[in-house]
Amino acid sequence: AQSVTQPDIHITVSEGASLELRCNYSYGATPYLFWYVQSPGQGLQLLLKYFSGDTLVQGIKGFEAEFKRSQSSFNLRKPSVHWSDAAEYFCAVGARYGGATNKLIFGTGTLLAVQP
């Protein structure tokens, strides 16, 4: 069965420090992978996606993620965190499009706090 694991429930980093949020997935084939960000009381904003090709993908707000097939991982990184990055981050896996479903399976999220 498809699943997504985000092992870190809560992470605190200092402003200006680097960040890595972990995501591991279980899927029968190579999936589509996504990171979404959710600010309190807000919807889900897409940060970046991996469909195919270059395994290092760039997203908005200076985020990047690397797909590692051998580790079934898709970790999110940012070299220098800003206070405005404080939010909850969700990793999600989806089926390769072509079917009529294309549902997303989400991880439990990582809540990021940024210290001044």
Place this chain on the structure above:
Amino acid sequence: EPEVTQTPSHQVTQMGQEVILRCVPISNHLYFYWYRQILGQKVEFLVSFYNNEISEKSEIFDDQFSVERPDGSNFTLKIRSTKLEDSAMYFCASGRGDQPQHFGDGTRLSIL
């Protein structure tokens, strides 16, 4: 940039009442979805809708739930007889099949 629009932003309903959550997907999208997020928990898939019919539903989506696309623009989720455990944030999403899903800002449903 086009957006998925959800109304209302917050709905308060008495237990046992019917509620309809409304969504206007992005206009050229063909796939429509509802997800829910119980407070403090992860986002869960409820149902997908394509070509005017349900293409997949989760075990959460029981007989109390229904979806409809009554016209060319709206996509609704109806809960027939609400229960306390239906209290959650409900997200509508739409996609073109070859692009990631775009999410609305959600409707917070509170059942009293």
